[in-house]
Amino acid sequence: MNTEFDDDDNPQNLHDCRNGPRTQREWLQNILLQRCGHTRIRDFQLDHGLDLINGRDVFLVTAPGSGKTLVSIAPLLWAQSMKQSGIAIVVEPSKFLTEQQSIVFAKYGIDAVAINEDTLREEFTRTKTSLFGRFKTAASPGSDILAVFMTPWMLNSDGFFKLLQNQDIKAAIRWCVIDEAHLVNEQGTVWREPYNAIKLLRPRLLSSTIYLAITGTCSPSEDPIVTKNLGFLPGSYVHARYSLDRSNLKFIPRFLQHATSTDTFLDLAFLIPLETASATDIPTTLIFCKTIGLGYSVMTFLDTLIPASIANHDRIILPCNSLWNAEHRNRFRRALESGVTRIGVCTDTCTLGVDIFNVSRVVVLDELSFNQLKQKLYRGGVTNRVVRRKLNQNKGLIGTLQPLITPGGARTNVLRL
Numbered sequence: 001m002n003t004e005f006d007d008d009d010n011p012q013n014l015h016d017c018r019n020g021p022r023t024q025r026e027w028l029q030n031i032l033l034q035r036c037g038h039t040r041i042r043d044f045q046l047d048h049g050l051d052l053i054n055g056r057d058v059f060l061v062t063a064p065g066s067g068k069t070l071v072s073i074a075p076l077l078w079a080q081s082m083k084q085s086g087i088a089i090v091v092e093p094s095k096f097l098t099e100q101q102s103i104v105f106a107k108y109g110i111d112a113v114a115i116n117e118d119t120l121r122e123e124f125t126r127t128k129t130s131l132f133g134r135f136k137t138a139a140s141p142g143s144d145i146l147a148v149f150m151t152p153w154m155l156n157s158d159g160f161f162k163l164l165q166n167q168d169i170k171a172a173i174r175w176c177v178i179d180e181a182h183l184v185n186e187q188g189t190v191w192r193e194p195y196n197a198i199k200l201l202r203p204r205l206l207s208s209t210i211y212l213a214i215t216g217t218c219s220p221s222e223d224p225i226v227t228k229n230l231g232f233l234p235g236s237y238v239h240a241r242y243s244l245d246r247s248n249l250k251f252i253p254r255f256l257q258h259a260t261s262t263d264t265f266l267d268l269a270f271l272i273p274l275e276t277a278s279a280t281d282i283p284t285t286l287i288f289c290k291t292i293g294l295g296y297s298v299m300t301f302l303d304t305l306i307p308a309s310i311a312n313h314d315r316i317i318l319p320c321n322s323l324w325n326a327e328h329r330n331r332f333r334r335a336l337e338s339g340v341t342r343i344g345v346c347t348d349t350c351t352l353g354v355d356i357f358n359v360s361r362v363v364v365l366d367e368l369s370f371n372q373l374k375q376k377l378y379r380g381g382v383t384n385r386v387v388r389r390k391l392n393q394n395k396g397l398i399g400t401l402q403p404l405i406t407p408g409g410a411r412t413n414v415l416r417l
Helices: 024-036 045-055 068-081 095-107 117-127 133-138 158-163 165-172 180-187 194-205 223-231 266-271 292-305 326-336 370-381
Strands: 057-061 088-091 113-117 145-150 171-179 210-215 239-243 285-287 316-318 343-346 361-365 387-392 395-405 412-417
Touching: 024 045, 024 068, 045 057, 045 068, 045 210, 045 239, 057 068, 057 223, 068 088, 068 095, 068 145, 068 171, 068 210, 088 133, 088 343, 095 113, 095 117, 095 145, 095 326, 113 117, 113 133, 133 145, 145 343, 158 316, 165 171, 171 194, 180 194, 180 210, 180 223, 180 316, 194 223, 210 223, 223 239, 266 292, 285 292, 292 316, 292 343, 316 326, 326 343
Parallel strands: 057 210, 057 239, 088 145, 088 171, 113 145, 171 210, 285 343, 285 361, 316 343, 361 387
Antiparallel strands: 387 395, 395 412
C-alpha cells in the first residue's frame, strides 16, 4: 500500500481544505488532511473510508500507488478523534510488510505493533513478555486505538486463537484489514493456503467486526472467487473496483542472449558498468530471485565485476530474505534508499506492498504470473528507470523502463524489453 499522489491528479476528483467541516464527509476529509499531512484527498478514499466508518464491509480493487493506505486508516483516525477505543487487525503477507506498515500507521498517530516470529522473539528476549499482551492492554477501558499487523500464519496460530477466548479482547477487535487479498486465489504460491484460512476468523469474531480487503492486481473474473474465499457474502459488502491500468507503461519484449544454467549471469553484467570507479557509478537496483540460493549465486557473480579498490565493497550488494531478522530488513531498506547499498538481492520477502524509494532499476529473475510480475516491478516506488528479466528455463526477457517523449510532447515511460 502506498499513499503517494501523482502530479497529474484530476482536480475534480480531489478535495481541498478551504472550508471547515460541515458534514460527516467533510469531517473525515479534515481529519485525513490534518493527521496524514496531505493537502488533498481522493474521492474514493473518502467514499470507502466512510463505508467503513458506517459499518459496511469493503472489497477494494485499485492500482498500486493510488492511496489504499488512507482508506484502511480512515476509520481508525475517525474513532480516535471521537475518543473511542478498539483494535484493528491488519493481515500482511510478509514479516517485512508488517514492520513497514506498522511504521506508517505510527507516523499517522495510531499506536501500531508488528507481531511476527521475529518481533515475538525479540520482545520476549528483551522484556520476558509477549507482544500478544498488547491485545489485553488495548481491550482495557479507556485505551487508545491499536493496529496489530500480522502475517496470515500468525493469525492462524494457536496463540492468537487462545487470545480470542477472552471475550473482552474479542469485543475490542472492531476492524479486520486484509492486504494483498488476491493471494487467496494465487496459484502456486506459499500464501494461498494461509490466506484461505482467514475466512475461519469470521466465526471467531463478533458479527459487528468490519472487514476491508484490498488488492491492486485482481482481475474482474477473480473478484467473486477472492471475496468468497475470504468469507464475504454476496450483497453484504461494498464492491469497489477502479482501473488498474498504468497508461505510462509499454512492454516491448526481446530474448536473452546467454545461458542461465551456470553460476554466471552474463545478461546481468550490465548492472555493473565497465567504467565503474566508485559505488555511485552503479545505479541502484533491486533484484528478485526465486530462491535464496539463486540470490547468493547472483550476488557472487556481480561481486566479481566490482573493482576491489572501491570503498565499502561489502556494502555495495546486500541480500534480503526471510532468514534475516527485522533489524537487517530495515537496514537493507535504509541502505538502498540512502544509496550506500547499490544493489539489493531479495526473494518474495520484498515483493508485496513493500515500497523502497530511490531504486532506479528492478530485475525479476523468476517464473511468475503477470500479477506477480506487476507486484515486483512496482516495488521501486516512484522510479525513472526499471529493468525486468524473466527466467523461463534457458530463455527469458530483459528490459528497461525509460522516459519517452510522445509526438504530442507528453512524457511517458516505455518498458524496453
